[in-house]
Amino acid sequence: MFNQLIDMIFSASFGYSIIRISSPILFAALAAVVAEKAGVVNIGLEGIMTISALFGVLFAYWTNSWIIGVIGATAVGVLIAMIMAVFALKLKTDIILAGIAINLLGGGGTVFLLFLFTGLKGNTASMTTPYMLTPKVNIPLLKDIPVIGQIFSGHSALTYLAFLLVILVWILLYKTAMGLRIRAVGENQNAADSVGVSVLKTQYIALAISGALAGLGGAYMSMYYSQSWNIGIVAGRGFIALAAQAMGQGEPVGAMLSSLLFGFASALGNKMEGMQGFSSYLVASIPYVVTIIGLVIYAMGTIKKVKRFKDNDK
Amino acid sequence: MSDNDYVVQMKGITKVYPNGIAANQGVDFNVMRGEIHALMGENGAGKSTLMKMLFGLEQPTEGEIIVNGEKVSLSSPTVAISKGIGMVHQHFMLVPSLTVAENMVLGMEPKQGNKLFINYKKAVEITEEFSKRYNLFVDPHAKVRDIPVGMKQKVEILKALVRGAKILILDEPTAVLTTQETEELFKELIHLKEQGYTLIFISHKLNEIKQITDRLTIMRGGKSMGVHETADISKEEISRLMVGRDVVLTVEKEQAQPTDVVLSVHNMEYTNEWNKKMLDKLSFDVRKGEILGIAGVEGNGQRELVDMLFNLNIPDGGSAKVNGKNILGRPQREIRDMGVTLIPEDRMTFGIAGAGTIEENLMSDRAASKKYNKGILFNLNAMHEDSDQLIKDYRVLCKSRKQQVGMLSGGNIQKVVVAREFSSDPVLIIADQPTRGIDVGATEFIRKKLVELSREGAAVLLVSADLNEVMELSDSLIIMYNGKIAAYFEDTAVLNDTIMGEYMLGLKQQSIEEIGGVIHGE
Numbered sequence: 001m002f003n004q005l006i007d008m009i010f011s012a013s014f015g016y017s018i019i020r021i022s023s024p025i026l027f028a029a030l031a032a033v034v035a036e037k038a039g040v041v042n043i044g045l046e047g048i049m050t051i052s053a054l055f056g057v058l059f060a061y062w063t064n065s066w067i068i069g070v071i072g073a074t075a076v077g078v079l080i081a082m083i084m085a086v087f088a089l090k091l092k093t094d095i096i097l098a099g100i101a102i103n104l105l106g107g108g109g110t111v112f113l114l115f116l117f118t119g120l121k122g123n124t125a126s127m128t129t130p131y132m133l134t135p136k137v138n139i140p141l142l143k144d145i146p147v148i149g150q151i152f153s154g155h156s157a158l159t160y161l162a163f164l165l166v167i168l169v170w171i172l173l174y175k176t177a178m179g180l181r182i183r184a185v186g187e188n189q190n191a192a193d194s195v196g197v198s199v200l201k202t203q204y205i206a207l208a209i210s211g212a213l214a215g216l217g218g219a220y221m222s223m224y225y226s227q228s229w230n231i232g233i234v235a236g237r238g239f240i241a242l243a244a245q246a247m248g249q250g251e252p253v254g255a256m257l258s259s260l261l262f263g264f265a266s267a268l269g270n271k272m273e274g275m276q277g278f279s280s281y282l283v284a285s286i287p288y289v290v291t292i293i294g295l296v297i298y299a300m301g302t303i304k305k306v307k308r309f310k311d312n313d314k
Numbered sequence: 315m316s317d318n319d320y321v322v323q324m325k326g327i328t329k330v331y332p333n334g335i336a337a338n339q340g341v342d343f344n345v346m347r348g349e350i351h352a353l354m355g356e357n358g359a360g361k362s363t364l365m366k367m368l369f370g371l372e373q374p375t376e377g378e379i380i381v382n383g384e385k386v387s388l389s390s391p392t393v394a395i396s397k398g399i400g401m402v403h404q405h406f407m408l409v410p411s412l413t414v415a416e417n418m419v420l421g422m423e424p425k426q427g428n429k430l431f432i433n434y435k436k437a438v439e440i441t442e443e444f445s446k447r448y449n450l451f452v453d454p455h456a457k458v459r460d461i462p463v464g465m466k467q468k469v470e471i472l473k474a475l476v477r478g479a480k481i482l483i484l485d486e487p488t489a490v491l492t493t494q495e496t497e498e499l500f501k502e503l504i505h506l507k508e509q510g511y512t513l514i515f516i517s518h519k520l521n522e523i524k525q526i527t528d529r530l531t532i533m534r535g536g537k538s539m540g541v542h543e544t545a546d547i548s549k550e551e552i553s554r555l556m557v558g559r560d561v562v563l564t565v566e567k568e569q570a571q572p573t574d575v576v577l578s579v580h581n582m583e584y585t586n587e588w589n590k591k592m593l594d595k596l597s598f599d600v601r602k603g604e605i606l607g608i609a610g611v612e613g614n615g616q617r618e619l620v621d622m623l624f625n626l627n628i629p630d631g632g633s634a635k636v637n638g639k640n641i642l643g644r645p646q647r648e649i650r651d652m653g654v655t656l657i658p659e660d661r662m663t664f665g666i667a668g669a670g671t672i673e674e675n676l677m678s679d680r681a682a683s684k685k686y687n688k689g690i691l692f693n694l695n696a697m698h699e700d701s702d703q704l705i706k707d708y709r710v711l712c713k714s715r716k717q718q719v720g721m722l723s724g725g726n727i728q729k730v731v732v733a734r735e736f737s738s739d740p741v742l743i744i745a746d747q748p749t750r751g752i753d754v755g756a757t758e759f760i761r762k763k764l765v766e767l768s769r770e771g772a773a774v775l776l777v778s779a780d781l782n783e784v785m786e787l788s789d790s791l792i793i794m795y796n797g798k799i800a801a802y803f804e805d806t807a808v809l810n811d812t813i814m815g816e817y818m819l820g821l822k823q824q825s826i827e828e829i830g831g832v833i834h835g836e
Contacts, residue, residue, distance in 0.1 A: 184420050188407070191420070
């Protein structure tokens, strides 16, 4: 039984699944990183992803172009994040409440919108055409290398974008003026204020970027992973991403590693379900157990931070 | 002298806050080009408010500000910076995880040719250039969280200079520095002065003022007490102007008959996070039936002492006992059960829960007692009855016990705190600035109550920056300076402002034998 398991883990197809499953979490985790750096907790990721996932499909369907679908999903992600920003930053609602509202909207509002636009109830499987799905990309040369090629080639174009974005987000945060301001605002608002950096404007921009990244995560879900939109499509990935951000110390590369860990746990659960000798119920809980462990690590980090803050306060 | 010699003129400045507190009343403040000008005064004298207005953080209610001969409206720090005014805050406005160079250029980042990326090399060059030009050595690549306080301050000064400041306001710059760092800072400030910069130096340390300033303005109670050439005024005269009493309110009190020691503090020590010794082998006793006053300029260890006694902090060494039992590090519930009560300095944070009702606040320390419980539910009738009685006894002006405490005036909020803290048969009352910022009527009432309770047998430790209060109420008095007892007076009748001022500002220090009188136990 364990031999079987070991064989499975070291198979190329398992490596491929990890990357496939990690991608949407990575988009959302990067979204969480950017918002958190500016001192805002984007707890509405789940809702933003759900809504963007729907609009990705709709735009792709209307135009018969997956590219426009992806752009549309990104734009909707920015829009929803801006609605949240107006409530939280301008009207001073608690950001957690604003985020929960967005998540609830994502859960219920999308069903209504789908019916409004298409007359369909609950899923879009019947609408799907091949043109609407993001294409798989086979990377020349790489694809011909045994094992490595099987693991790293043949993913969705969006997957490659997700991993490219790890670098781009890092550059944004550490090499540009905007990134410097985002980090300054997130760490010491007074310091930013005292040199004329607008805290509000900076946080708006950070949330917009966060929304765009979450929107891409949504597009990946409906236009590649599930091949259509359905109720509950995001299935907690927005929250898992928050855990990944925290476990990754709020850094892009850290968030990527955490996302891969969650991807590994999910892939493991998926594969073990089909095996003899494991309770499928128990196995299905693996990704969530890993999430809980991640959150505990996050909480311990926060407690340490609070303690340090208190010590400083003395 | 013509107006042109002045780089800053503040004329008839009055600042009244929305809560009605007048922090500045008709203040004139003039600074000449190229001088180091000290702005002196005790905490609460209004000097910070005045400087906040000059830096655009606050706007005056009345009066005008003229900078370089031009009348200006300083609506924000950005405007002030554009007029060449920079401020070095006491609490640094720096981002700890960024490097020194990044902090320097934040908000005015130099870009690479493509306009997209920060030119970090340029940022480092700018930092180095300014660092060299003004003799303010900093390490551009170090993260701010890793550098010592003295260097952080230099970064703050450089930040102002790089933004074109010609007039620098320094808010108690030496408060966080060691002696060597202070000496270094002074050299740098004199260097800046020689290059034509104007410096406004907020402080209440006489030696420093004497050492580096050209002129000084003294403030007291929101008003200016005049401008002097530093060379022409003695330290004694400055101290008299700074701490002198305005109005003398007297409280009738009988001679104290102190008996047993209630609170005994022995060799208490505490060094804060900036490596500053806040409590230095502090020892004293408070006896049943007496009021022991602690006077001193704020920041000389009084707050730390009170924090230790109510377990809001833990000292590095020493002991504190109430009737022979240790109170350090014990839970507040246990300390209260020993009969210790506290009137905290910050009443809004530690004294009350602002959103709660008067009744809830009055009952908060005793709600668990048998008297107010029937089974698992509160005995609300008993609570209502006693709350109403306390409101009456302590003359809290309110519509009913159901009113939200936060909506009351400062004086009435303090009466609620006092009603709760005085009505639990206290053995020891710690009163930290009990009448700060409240009206005369409430002040008089609270002072009378304090005397009354001490004569009925409570031990009272009164910490106050209000000289009038601490001299009138205390039976004996200690003056704290630099975490130590600078003086102990068994009988406060012999005291006057001049004597107090000299000890408070560190001009004088009693011998160990003289101070030893404050220990009454064996």
